[in-house]
Amino acid sequence: MDESMDEDVSFEMMDDHNHNNWEASADAYRQHPPNPQQQTGHAAHSTVCEAEGSTLPNSGAHSAPEPGNGVGDCEDSAGTGASAGASAAAGGKVTLNINSSTSKFLMNVITTEDYKSTYWPKLESAIEQLLTQNPQDYIPISYEQIYSCVYKCVCQQHSEQMYNDLIHKITVHLQHISEELQASPPDQYIEKFDTALAQYMAALQSIVPLFIYMNKFYIETKLNRDLKEDLTKLFTDYVAEKHVCTLMPLLIEAHSTPFQITPSIMANIVKGLYTLRPEWVQLAPTLFSNFIPNILPPALESELSVYAAQDQKLQRELMQNGFTRGDQSRKRAGEELAYNGSSSSCATSRGYR
Template sequence: MAAGRYPPRSRSQAPPWRREHGGGGRRRGHDGRPEPQQLGSRRLRAAPARGTAAATGRAAAPRRARANTARAAALACEREDCAGRAGAAGAIAAINISASTSKFLMNVITIEDYKSTYWPKLDSAIDQLLTQSPGDYIPISYEQIYSCVYKCVCQQHSEQMYSDLIKKITNHLERVSKELQASPPDLYIERFNVALGQYMGALQSIVPLFIYMNKFYIETKLNRDLKDDLIKLFTEHVAEKHIYNLMPLLLEAQSTPFQITPSTMANIVKGLYTLRPEWVQMAPALFSKFIPNILPPAVESELQEYAAQDQKLQRDLIQNGFTRGDQSRKRAGEELTYNGSSACASSRGYR
């Protein structure tokens, strides 16, 4: 009693409501619900907590504002950094484009470059091709010449290159024509055959080398073909100037067998027909010996005449040293009557 006003109570002496809830429970009514004053006091006790949270929120608002401001500043810096990087990338791209443009401009072939560097290479190669003999080895790089033509076409020098090519070949053919005019009659046919064969052989190499010029300039803009143009040059500058001197010599050689070799006669006649088919009218009988379907079909009434022509040909062959071979199993004169007429009739298209 001396220690305090009231003596300590044991748990058994505590009020029922305190004993039921372990001493820390709330005061409840008879139905077990908290008494009203307890609820009021709870609300009164909770109110300061909400007020404290609001006060805390108001205190934290400046901090959030400062954080938002810092975040916005960081975002702005990031945007500026990205813009700076984009600007730097654009500048680098512009530098790369400028470098590639300057590199392209460095590879441009000017007209001076074409005349001083590219055309001389083509000129030298054309010279060698036009003057080579059949079977000769030409020490030129076809790949290099082909590349020169390709580059010149890509750099818009096709018109100039075509003009230079035509002029080059024209000058060559004019020299050939003058050499033929100075030839003696006994060498005239042979030299014409050499000039024709040499030129046609050169075209087999020249035309493929200028295929890009032919495709992208001559065919598209001029509506022509390079090979046809080059054949026409030989016709105009050589064949037309010599046809009236050449044809009498060919007819004379035809009447005198083996005055010139059969291969030479065949090459010239076929070549003239290729250059200008209308020249057949100058000597149909001559052209018909080497080109089919030149003369009209044979008729039965002319068989005797054809047989006589074949007999004359066989006699000429014998006089020039050609033998008939083994005639032991043939009757005398059989090949002159039957075989000759039938062969001639077949050659004239007789059915």
């Protein structure tokens, strides 16, 4: 037995009144270790030790290093409610019991099977609800629970698998949306595309924050990308790009007929397409210029008459569709002339067409 253990034994021999020799006291100490509750100092409490190079078995205990070698780093954990004691082990090592909460933490390891059978199904269910809900609806899911689930998976090194599962899940969903759009009749095509775009973008507003830990510690760090950009690109690749050639002629036709499509829907689609891929402006510059500023070159003075003719044509179309200019009987003299000349002034005030 090493020198430090001899010192402890000698200390017990001095306080022992039942034995008359050192050797008998030492034997009794080895066979019947004193009650930890009767000792003073750190031996009277349960301790949690961490040693370099040591492993923690499933039993929740590990072997401390040789006394006096300076490797062990122990923290006193008295008051935790767990009874712990030190007993002499073979080779001069001491086995220490760690408290129950630490044991539970150490045992709470998320294996690959745990991730596939427990954690990902929870995440997948929440993602499905977010992707299919109406943007105005309330979803009865626990955002705190999902957020915590993502955090635990990231801490347990499942970020790559979780990212791949997320991309696959959303890709399958978008492929289904694309198939539905392809089967839609022309008179419903624009509205269905607007619904799909609005629904998906609204879902991203919830999905991206839920996976913020994965985005920060895996996507940005290892992939040098951003989750929102990746998910937005999925919609571009699997939906918008496959339907833009069919969608654009319908948009141009609908825009040429006032109020065939609700102006808000037209604006949402055009702005959405521009956000997804700005170069799509070249497919219909005039259409995009009606909803996005600075698309066309600045207006030229030589083209003012053309702009005025376009305004007059729009006014005639509105009147043909039942839109009147209101009661003209209360106009003052000279006001009609000013009104007729206003088209030119409107054209010059646009700046960009």
